[in-house]
Amino acid sequence: MTGRAPFAWEKSYAPGARWDAPIARCTLPQLLDRAVARYGDGVAIEFRDVSLSFAELGRRVDAMAAALLRAGLGPGATVALYLPNTPWHPAAFFGASRAGARIVHLSPLDAERVLAHKLRDSGARTLFATDLGTSLLPTAVRLLDAGLLDRVIVGEDAAWGGDGPRTALPDRPDVIPVSRFAAAASPPPSWPEQSIDDVALLQYTGGTTGLPKGAMLTHGNLTAAVSMYNAWLEGQGLSRPGADRVIGVLPLFHIYALTTILLRQIDRGNTILLRARFDVEQTIRDIEQGRATSFPGVPTMWIALANHPGVDKVDFSSMIHCASGGAPLPVEVARRFERLTGRRLVGGWGMTETSPAGTNLPENGPSKPGTIGIPLPGVELDIVSLDDPTRTLPPGEVGELRVRGLNVTKGYWNRPEETAQSFVGDRFLTGDVGYMDEDGFFFIVDRKKDMIISGGFNVYPQMIEQAIYEHPAVAECIVLGVPDEYRGEAAKAFVTLRDGAEPFSMDDLRLFLADKVGKHEMPTALEFRASLPRTPVGKLSRAELRKEASP
Structure with missing residues (x-):
């Protein structure tokens, strides 16, 4: 592309990768x-x-x-x-x-x-x-x-x-x-x-507010996303057409699995080890005996593997690519997995409306805890003001992520008003709140609708969750905003414990978080649970917990 200024993230690409690589589309x-x-x-x-x-x-x-x-x-x-x-x-x-x-x-x-x-x-x-x-x-x-x-x-x-x-x-x-x-x-x-412009799929969103709405994904959207992933992995020497064996436990009815497992592996001529459901022991057998080379999973799967007794003795030598998507990956989980297995766990960001190509972490990129990575080839991201989605913000400032690319939905089926509200020109407003650093790496601090306003301050539950995950006794956690007489809203932590771990007090948690979160972010309540609710694809569900926790 001649005549354009390079984007900040292009300097962070691997030497063999290009953001402006051709994006092929077909039916x-x-x-x-x-x-x-x-x-x-x-x-x-x-x-x-x-x-x-x-x-x-x-x-x-x-x-x-x-x-x-x-x-x-x-x-x-x-x-x-x-x-x-x-x-x-x-x-x-x-x-x-x-x-x-x-x-x-x-x-x-x-x-x-x-x-x-x-x-x-x-x-x-x-x-x-x-x-x-x-x-x-x-x-x-x-x-x-x-x-x-x-x-x-x-x-x-x-x-x-x-x-x-x-x-x-x-x-x-x-x-x-x-x-x-x-x-x-x-x-x-x-x-x-x-035609590549025909709607191939109505993929309904999670419906965290109101009834689910169907994102109209065209043949061109879906195959563009495949091309974006292909260009990204080929540029890093990680694409081996006809040679990879990919664990397919993610449900194919979900956009992450549909694109990264079914469509992309069919396109590349690879073998899909299709499994009806996730089972830790079966996954370990697929890695050790089935010689799987790639495993796209969601954070709950990686948490289960990282917490599995003896995971440090599993033979991961066949594994070339370990990827997490579908939900934010807790930093401490990625660290623990790499420490135990010697394999780097890379993550990224995407959504139903982007088919779901968005960002990814370079396989050998710098360590930037909490980042969702840099935009895939052909994906253009920027940060805009929460008050004015037409105003772009400079690096370091928090706002809403806005995305443009051949992979982005045409809009919502039978929802012209919601479609119009979701776009600024040809750029889609994601509803994710975050920022970009000087190297072009993006960070999400939370979903706009999940933000807690505590004493006039914006508090992002995901940031608190990331800190709580560092506690050695914590297996999983969700933070919600709950009514507070003084602040209006305050954070409450819902926690499940790792096997053999003992519960801790609210005072213990405050002491642990004292140097990790601000005073306005400090949870005011703590509840231990045997399990936390999940979405159909296995992600922890803040929406379901909110329903359960409502008086």
Whole structure:
């Protein structure tokens, strides 16, 4: 890019990486077709004892797409995926995409009223489920009986081996096993034409305030995010097409896993070690025996690994890339993990609305505790005033993060007013509060809506949490604002203890935090809990705790 001033973060890039690297975009079916052509006999997915090649995945996708088109579910239609981690997810995801339909992800942990809202809002009348377990299919049938769906297509879990609990399919015409739905479906003379600007996915946000809203993510948004991650890792010598083995325990219905595990690893020709759920022992087996090379996780997974007895004896020699995303990574957890395993744990920042490419830590960059890193190639970030989102702030000043890039959503489905409020021109207002330092590294101090105003001062719960995590007895913590007669609001800490640790008093906590937080930030209350609530993807949930803690 000639004629532009370099951004502050470009000087912090690895020698082989470029912020202005070309960002390629295509449709999702084109991404899959390219991978099938390049890596046909290679293993795309390992699940239980089944190895699914790229060629076989391509055949299953084509069969699913043909069946959807036969059922009238092509361009203009919306198809819901209500699936845990199973090979039926990529078959249905790419199948619906090839047919030209929009996709909406439903979380298996969503409450029924949330599922009902997403179905009504998205317009999806067809839902993919599985007979795995005892709750998914019955819930889908209840949604069907409530008039929210026309049909439920059921992926038979027995196709992948294993002997887990399964639900018997009810004998009714609107609950259709995939084997029957896709039987004898013939591909059309040509697949529906699609553009990179077509909406590929309605990905609903967490709904921490009010009902969830669907971010409209286009084919171009999603494949641009893949290109951004590729350019970032290739520039650091960390991309090995066709050679990596990536642990896939993050749920594919979440944007972090969808892009960094499913889409990116398919694009690179790597093998996904797909797992139905996170289990510490299974993950250790995947590292030691399965010779995994990469593990994208969320902080709670890294906390579990770092706290696991004997983790310092685990053979991490195959691991090239350990990444944390989805939520802020406590600094002390990253330090403890590196100390115990000898592997650096890098994190970053992103959100549903950015598909979720945003920032990342350079693999061999400087140590800057608490940073979310620097913008990925093609991502432009700045900090704007909390009072005036058109006014940019200089390094060191705290404001709201604003983002621009080919990966950023078109807006919210059926929410033109919220879409308009979220953009300043072509820059998206993230709702995250933070600052950029002189080297172009960004730091988040909190979500704007989570900020506590205590005695007229802005208090950011995440900053207090980072300090509490340094306490040797603390496993996990959440800080909330609670009513305070004197200050208006004050901070309260909710804590779970590490195995074998003893509770401590409020006075003990104040003494421990005395040199770590300001007087206005000091918690005024402490509560120990056996566990803290989590979101469907496993992140600690401040919103759920707030509901629980409300009088």
